[in-house]
Amino acid sequence: MQIKDSFVINASQEKVWELLFDIPRLSKCVPGVESVEVLDDKRYRGKLIVKVGPIKSEFSGIVTLAEVIPPERISGSVEGDDKASASSVKASFSGTLATVGAGTEAAFVVDLNLRGRLAQFGGPVIAATAKKLTADFARNLRAQLEHQVS
Amino acid sequence: MILIVNGGSYQVQGGARTLLEVLRDDLGLMGTKEGCGVGMCGACTVLVDGRPFSSCHLLAAQAAGKEIVTIEGLQRNGNLHPVQQAFLEHGAFQCAYCTPGFVLMTVALLAENPSPEDDEIREYLSGNLCRCGSYQNIVEAVKAARRK
Amino acid sequence: MSIKFLEPSDFPEAAASLAEHGDEAKIIAGGVSVTLMLQQKLIAPPVLVSLGRIAGGDSIRQSSDGLHIGALAKLRNLEQSSVVQEWCPALAHAFRVVGNVRVRNQATIGGNLSAADYAADPPAMLIALGASAQVFGPDGKREVPLGEFFLGFYTTALRPTEILTGIIVPPLPTSARASYHKFSSISAEGRPCLAVGAVADFDADGRCRDLQIAIGAAVETPQRVDTAEAMARGESLTDELIAAIAEEYAQALDPLTDVRGSAWYRREMIRVFVGRVLKEVRDGNR
């Protein structure tokens, strides 16, 4: 399953790129992040809580960065699992930043593979949950950057 | 927690266990069986206060104190219930994994409506699946079992 | 897995238990979806608050201000209730087509609505009838129109400490006609690919005074389309107008794709079944 989206943040491309690598601030933008640990310059370990209606899944896994071309392109993969529901997620993502007038346009593509018992939820529910997650992320990102008095 | 099953009362452990688990694992009533686990196939049908339920998605705690009848509870002193007799005479089964479910649904149907029309029979029993495809004989058996 | 099974005797006591145990506690009414999620280890709440023992929680009664249905009413009872049948046969039909007899003996209308499963039958018909949900929580009662009750997949407007206690269906003018249609695209026993609930009121010479159509199962939450309903008010439902209204529904909504049908197919089916339901209410044979 693929999720594509893009949004504009009125902050400079450098500032947006900088936030991407400021792990404590970035992790605040991702809804449901419990903990993030930097393993090395390319790998981070974290826990993510995802809620779908009454069901709360706790994915713990590793984000591995692949391409890092400051300040415009970043890509990598995520592998994590939720032991309780015998489910796991494997995703690859790529994001690009481009200066648009005073702001920055962020576009990203995520190829998501949900496996195990949660996969029975079916396409629409997974897609909607993923879209909601990315929408919240975008909103939080914007909030972090736009209100920051630089 | 007390369960009243086929006239006998049993002290059992409730909690998050389904009625299906308790009937099989605690009471050894093996006629009720899981086929799909999501209430679609009817192999786990039991009667609770006369109404048919899927015991695979009913907590045992929810059936406490109610009158539960399983396939083992239909026979009266050794002879078959009329519905069981009708199923036998019409060969209304093949592997018969689903038969206890169909028999109990038929008992419940005829209790609600002693002489249902053909399409009422089909609609009432359509929630029971038979992968061997014995449906024609099953509908004939139910027609034979209904009061003329 | 040990689990505490509470059986409060009324809604306030139930709400209090919810507040006390926070998100450790889960409401269980009929228990169909809760038990399935327990069995599949998708949830593991230490406390279950069962509403089974609440007296009068399943009442079905008619009064001047509408049809009052207790949240604990079983779908099977609603399907067979003469009160519901007289009030609106289409509503009785919407209950009768849910799952199979066994599910309907166990599932309650409150459970069905709180689960907010997108492939459900009753929500579309209740929204078309303008029903609203009665909710009880720590800060008392409130009413939520069902059109605003469903927020997303398996997500409702209920706050964590609130309980759905009943449904109110406003009175229907005698001149009104209703129709519900479940379309199963694959097998007869399948969940709906599309659910269409419609209520239309006609004046003496057959012009449509009011129209509410809700589409369910094909979209994330059951929805009405104001622009399409507006096209019918004051008009007589000619075949051409019916086709235009159906087209408006098909274009306005964003159908989803699952094993029961693609978004393309569901858009086609919305057009077909809105048309058929409108003809049924116009020709009054339902």
Add this chain to the structure above:
Amino acid sequence: MAIGRSVPMLDAPARVTGTVDYMINLRLPDMLVGKVVRSQSPHAKLLKVDVSQALHVPGVVAILTGPDLGANALYGASIKDQAVVALDRVRYVGEPIAAIAAESMDAAEEAAMLLDIEYEELPAVFDALEAVQTGAPILHEKYTDNIFIHSKLRHSDMETAFAEADEIFEDVFTSPLAQQSSLEPHVTAARWEGDHLTVWTGSQAPFMVRRVLSEILGIPQESVRIIVPPLGGAYGGKGHIRIEPLVAVMARKTGGRPVKFVLSRAEEFVTVTKHAASITLKTGVKRDGTFTARQVTIYWNGGAYADASPLLVPQGMVRSVGPYRIPAVRVDSYGIYTNLPPAGAYRGAMSSQATWAYESQMDIIARRMGWDPLEFRLKNLYVSGDRFATGETLHDVHFIECLQAAAGAMPAGPSPEVNKEKKVGRGYGVMMKSTVSTSKSQARVKLDDSGVATLFTSTVEMGQGAHTAMAQITAGALDIPFEQVRVVGPDTSVTPFDSTTSASRSTNMMGNAVLAAGAAMKRRLIDLAGPLLEIPGEELRAEGGRVLTKDASISYADILKRNGLPSLEELGEYSTALTMDPETGQGISTPHWHQGAGAAEVEVDTETGKITILRYAAASFAGRVVNPRLAQLQNDGNVIFGLGPALMEEMALDGGQVTNPNLADYPIPSIRDVPLELISVCIESEEGELHGIGEMTLPPVAPAIANAVEDAVGVRIKDLPITAEKVLHALQERLKP
């Protein structure tokens, strides 16, 4: 006479009282429960499976992982490519990585959560056609193009045959991944006593399981005992080898305590499937309505392990040609590895997919050439004496009678005008299927001095009524009342050898073995009676439970008593050993042919594409019918079963993960899916042989419906299942300018 009577099934009372002792009900003293831990990756290197934490969960007795397997950890019904639990590689989502034996399921599930598994993902491929492209991921080093078997049929020169054709048709037909979905899941238990292993399992092939287990465990076959109780359905899904190796090896680690594995419905979808297939049919016809040539290319999606496919793909080749006289035939039948669960037999094995192709194309050809589809079939159907594409001569074939019986059972159809307006159409389908080519059945009959005969047979009772039919044949063979016959079911240390209960071979093969045993018993009785009656054997005959001449007789029981024999035993055997040239497919492919036909009348709602089957008539050739009601149940049951693959069954996949592994999102036919008018006919031949009918009316259902849809609204669906969405899409495509 016991044969030919609709006696109730032997254990009918148990079947209506829910007291059949299915595997799922098996309870053994201090038995452990088993749980399989499965791969979530479709294709990966297995770096680590750390059980240390999981072992400490209270109630966990043992955990099996790759390293525990001895030398011969690889097995397979014919190609040994599968590991009991994954070694260094996982090749499909759901492949067993570890197995846990514990006191309770809660303990096993808690332990499963604590297993630390590390993968290194590899590229995966799921479609058979992609898997054979160069550059596609390779699943097994030895097979660099992922093709593990290629069955060939070469019959004559195709160039000239196609050159003689006036019209050539080339079409591709596909069927999706599907699942047998017997209501009772796979259940297997095992217990070791020293070097002796006992396995209770829901299997259709106890002796094949015994052989493979003895190979894996390195112990003689006689030390492996396989017991098979009545099954809650199988339909090919419990054929060959399923979870028995995993359970048997697990049981070696539990210190002699038995362990029982019961698969969940979701696990059934990753245990065995129906081959997804893509079939290309190139057929040449002449204007006079006859065939000149047919070239068939089939890609069978075998999944991650060869499993049963090396035995099924060659049969798929034979079953893909069709029951019509075609002078020149060439078939290429490929078994292909993909990162999906292994495929096995699905009722009407391989014929379900092949008949879909050739019977659909029959109507495509007839329609374009302007011929009546029924006449076109009747004109070309094989009759006894014709030579088949393998060179073998066909005997006892009744395709024409089957088609006429099915078509004839339909009342006069609507007139063409009404037909067009009301969107009603008719369609037909005929099926020709081989059975297992090389197999053996043995039956032992024991007669005791009370006159009771006990049949020992390894035929598996899975709802088809095989034990009842065999009891009737035993009664008939000994000429004693049916009520005096008992049957002892499969137990490899008690019942004699039988290859498998599948491909509708049992009534024929085991039936003949029973007849042989019966005949031998009668001869023994006559020899023993001779001296007692002082009459030479030649003048004696055995009838009605007695040995007699016109004026003297003695009951079987008295013969034994007066000879001081508590009982007599006779072993009967019936086997076939047929071979085909691997390069040309020439030879003999089957001891006898399975024949079935169907006729469908459907109405199509052109606004939704929904198909309503108004009437369906089915016919199969049943040879000498042993039990008419059980034969009728097989005929009806197969039509109803066939509605599944025809209209609704398809496993949905996302990156190799099955997303609808439950009976809500993977529907199977319910009562309200069954046509209101369903007629099915068994064509009998009194003096004919015993004949199998376990699958015959299933394969024609899908093409008969697709042909009826084209007759009704002029659209041709070539990809199963025939969903309303596909019909509507085709209708709208047709209307486009």
